[in-house]
Amino acid sequence: MNYAIVAKKDPYSYQVEAILKKTLDEAGWNYDKEHPSLVICVGGDGTLLYAVHRYLNKINEIRFLGIHTGTLGFFTDYTAEELEECIYDLLHKEPMVFASKLLKVHLTKENKSFYALNEMRVENVIKSQRVDIYIDDEFFETCNGTGICLSTQAGSTAYNRSLRGAVIDSGLSLLQLAEITPIQHSKHRSLNNPYVMMDTRSIRMEGEFSDALLCYDHLHYCLDGMNTIICEMSDLEVHFARYREYSYLKRLKNLY
Structure with missing residues (x-):
């Protein structure tokens, strides 16, 4: 071995x-x-x-x-x-093998892709970040705030959880979209709730990303000059070797 x-x-x-x-x-x-x-x-x-x-x-x-x-x-x-x-x-x-897909994040202007096990985030702590969200090329909403978080099932217990997103049970391959400190007032409204969707969806984010960062898992990349980000599940998978019984509920309870 x-x-x-x-x-x-x-x-x-x-x-x-x-x-x-x-x-x-x-x-x-x-x-x-x-x-x-x-x-x-x-x-x-x-x-x-x-x-x-x-x-x-x-x-x-x-x-x-x-x-x-x-x-x-x-x-x-x-x-x-x-x-x-x-x-x-x-x-x-001999281990049982559990697979978890990686999220692909593609910057169209640079034709560059990044991958995440937990989540990707567009964050701007300098000024309000306005992002237009398209799902499968259909306009969904405009978000205005600190940013956007898109998490996988594996990442539902990570940053997503701090945004009051849903914790997704093990074995379900889903994507979850959540706003980060959204601005809500009489002139602007968005869903303002996490949105759980099928993992076959393609999510496109458009905006002027000056001063914003793309955060993916523990890494980050400057988005200056970028205006379009496309996110979808990739063909890449993380394979976990498990040699004994796995209790998702037990691990979940260890979080709190």
Whole structure:
């Protein structure tokens, strides 16, 4: 088995990484950071997101497993205290594989695409951002405020949740559109509620994006000069290797 480890930059995570690597190497596994079949993420959700983007060019060929050493591990299957059990499962069990599609964000002017596991956001903290929203080329509404968030099922518990968006059950592939601090008054009204839609929808955002940022997962890109963004589900998937029973409800309860 070719594997790689991506660890959070703290002493505890490095310690877990060292134990994990020593044990797997002694068991005959091959450590290969360039061509892994399995990427083990030691840290939290941020570490896993970093690993997903690190291996984006090979994403459909890799499985991911998370070991939690941080403050929040929604994507992680084991805690550091369960390291011995995790190693046993890795060496003796065949995993179930759960796939989660990546959201594709395309900037038409630059013909450049970005990908997100959780969400994409258009944010402008300098001035009000006016965005025209089209769904499947049909005009939907004009939003005016700090910005727009479009999340996947996986991202429904992340930034979307802070916007009072719905938490989407595991196994449902949906998109959710939510406004960020919208301006509502007698001269301008928008839906002002999160909108959940099929994952086959294409969402087009148009506006003058001067001073705005495209935020995708933990990354960002300056939108100066851009005026059209197209979002849709991609053919790229993150494959999670699961060696034991997965309880979405249990993980959800750990959030609050």
